Amino acid sequence: MIKTVDLTKVFRTDEVETTALDKVSLEIRKGEFVAIMGPSGCGKSTLLNIIGLLDNPTAGELYFDGTEVAGYSERKRTNLRKSNVGFVFQSFNLIDELTVFENVELPLLYQKVPPSERRSKVELALERMQIAHRRKHFPQQLSGGQQQRVAICRAVVSNPRIILADEPTGNLDSANGEEVMKLLQQLNEEGTTIVMVTHSPSDAEKANRIVHLFDGHIVTENIRKIL
Numbered sequence: 001m002i003k004t005v006d007l008t009k010v011f012r013t014d015e016v017e018t019t020a021l022d023k024v025s026l027e028i029r030k031g032e033f034v035a036i037m038g039p040s041g042c043g044k045s046t047l048l049n050i051i052g053l054l055d056n057p058t059a060g061e062l063y064f065d066g067t068e069v070a071g072y073s074e075r076k077r078t079n080l081r082k083s084n085v086g087f088v089f090q091s092f093n094l095i096d097e098l099t100v101f102e103n104v105e106l107p108l109l110y111q112k113v114p115p116s117e118r119r120s121k122v123e124l125a126l127e128r129m130q131i132a133h134r135r136k137h138f139p140q141q142l143s144g145g146q147q148q149r150v151a152i153c154r155a156v157v158s159n160p161r162i163i164l165a166d167e168p169t170g171n172l173d174s175a176n177g178e179e180v181m182k183l184l185q186q187l188n189e190e191g192t193t194i195v196m197v198t199h200s201p202s203d204a205e206k207a208n209r210i211v212h213l214f215d216g217h218i219v220t221e222n223i224r225k226i227l
Contacts, residue, residue: 001193002051005062009046010218014118019168020046022059022216030161033122033188035204036197038213044197047213051195052085052164053065053077082110086155088184090167091158092147094122094154095141101126101135110114125157129183145176152183156192163187165196169203181206 009021012028020043025227028034028051037043049055051060053069056077064080072080086107087093094103103123108118126132139147141174146169154162165184169177177200185206188194196207210222 001030001032001065002026002195003061003063004047004051004057004059005063006055007050007062009043009049009050010058011035011054016019019216021057023049024213024216024218026211026218028162028193030193031188031191032209033185033194033207034196035207035210036195036213037199037201037204037210042213044213045217047128048164048166048195048197052087053081068086080105083158084158084161084206086158086163088148088155088163088165089169090137090170092144092148092151094147098138099135100131100137100139100142100150100153103139103150104157107154107158114160119168121157125153143176144172145179148172148176148180148184152180154186156187160192162193162195165194165198167197167199169198169200177203 004024004026006023007021008023011018011020020079024047036047038044049060050057057070060070061068069080101122104122105118108121123132126135129152130155131146134142134146137171168184169180172180181203186192198204208224210224211218212220
């Protein structure tokens with residue numbers, strides 16, 4: 001589904017050049033749950049952003065379903081991303097001025113889904129994530145675990161083929177973190193491909209495969225479950 005070949009990302013300023021990714025080659029198959037681990041600054045989030053079509057690499061190849069997309073313009077990346085990729089972030093990234101329902105509805109508005117279809121899709125996602133009873137609440141009225149549940153709703157409402165999760169339990173206590181991981185596992189069991197950046201060994205143990213990054217390189221890969 002996703003394949004990178006010698007993927008390289010260099011950040012440059014007037015005085016400093018930093019290589020965040022250095023010739024990373026990785027393949028993620030449909031239906032996999034892949035955890036990416038490594039110390040801070042090793043390139044984990046940069047890799048996730050490029051896989052998620054939020055950024056372009058400096059060099060190398062990126063394939064999405066067999067099509068090379070590394071050189072896509074921002075418009076083409078956006079069009080491909082909005083119908084295929086869902087994101088879950090450590091800080092939830094919910095909009096405080098919008099209700100739970102309205103936050104989950106946002107991706108469908110961007111896709112210009114008709115109102116009646118939007119309502120049914122949002123209600124289905126809220127029920128699926130067991131947060132429908134909070135549909136009229138605002139993010140600040142929710143616990144951290146509930147906010148992340150809403151963020152997962154927003155990520156899945158358009159039925160994406162792949163979910164990218166960047167430290168999804170990083171701001172949660174252990175009980176809420178475990179609950180979020182169970183939701184991600186459930187989505188994976190239903191067929192959604194998941195790529196997760198994490199510092200947590202226990203969270204990583206939920207994945208099919210663990211990829212370890214260090215200084216922009218893949219140093220080890222551990223396959224835990226064969227699909």
